[in-house]
Amino acid sequence: TNGTVEMTVVNTNVSKKMTLEGGLKRTETSETDMVTLQASLDRYIDTVVVETGALFDLVFRIKNEKGDTPDDLFVADAPWGVDSSTATTDVTIYEVEQNSSPYLGDGYRIERNVHLKGTTQEYIGTYRAFNPRFLAVDLSEYKQLSFTASGTGTLEVKLLKASGEPYVATVELTNEEQRFV
Helix, strand or coil, X not given: CCCEEEEEEECCCCCCEEEEEEEEXXXXXXXXXXXXXXXXXXXCEEEEEEECCCCCEEEEEEEECCCCCCEEEEXXXXXXXXXXXXXXXXXXXXXXXXXXCCCCCCCCCCCCEEEEEEEECCCEEEEXXXXXXXXXXXXXXXXXXCEEECCCEEEEEEEECCCCCEEEEEEEECCCCEEEC
């Protein structure tokens, strides 16, 4: 949460420290940064907070100084993705970037921004799951959706309900970036 990974560690062999080694990706399209972090352990059940900054996923191995069997863990946010008609579509840019400023609103926060550019005679789209398992999320307390977009043509925005029933809205894009609500 907010740039940290918080873990409850059960320290069965009374280790004094643990080492985390692994790969961290800031976004879906970024390179993997290799990281090594150490944390002190003081109790049998300890809370360890790892400062990661904003991330898409983190795959790491936890080892202790006693050389016991390590644990492998995976932490991930829900992904952005791209879908298109491959026969008639040319995707020239698909990049996922970190938010340039922190979100200060009271809406449902979506991490990272997507930049998609291409040409098609049929369709091209990007999608965003709201959790890593693509499970339904209750959005009933929210009354609007807002986003910024530019381009040419008609953009179809679709939210799928848990039943699979879609909520669909369309907006006409212009070359100038616009905010849609």
